[in-house]
Amino acid sequence: MTNAEQLADNILKAAGSGLKNYTMQKTRQEIIDAAKKGIEANDALVEALKAVHEAGRMSENSRAQYMAEIALNALKLSGAE
Numbered sequence: 001m002t003n004a005e006q007l008a009d010n011i012l013k014a015a016g017s018g019l020k021n022y023t024m025q026k027t028r029q030e031i032i033d034a035a036k037k038g039i040e041a042n043d044a045l046v047e048a049l050k051a052v053h054e055a056g057r058m059s060e061n062s063r064a065q066y067m068a069e070i071a072l073n074a075l076k077l078s079g080a081e
Contacts, residue, residue, distance in 0.1 A: 004035035044074040 001009075008031035012024065051070035055063040 002032075004032045004039060007035045008032045040077055044077040048074050 008028045011031050012028055048070055051067060055066055
């Protein structure tokens with residue numbers, strides 16, 4: 001079971017009868033999809049923070065180019081591009 005699936009199951013258990021008007025499988029899949037997006041965004045943020053750390057060791061021109069590439073990759077992952 002993935003982290004997203006575990007999160008969905010925990011949310012559904014906590015909601016209990018509050019979800020009586022929803023199809024459990026559809027609701028679970030929507031939660032999984034949202035959790036995956038959150039996990040991907042977190043992963044992109046971690047990579048961006050690693051890039052900031054690495055950029056501190058580079059020349060100014062190299063750092064700017066590297067940061068621009070990381071920002072573009074983060075946008076691609078988030079779907080905002």
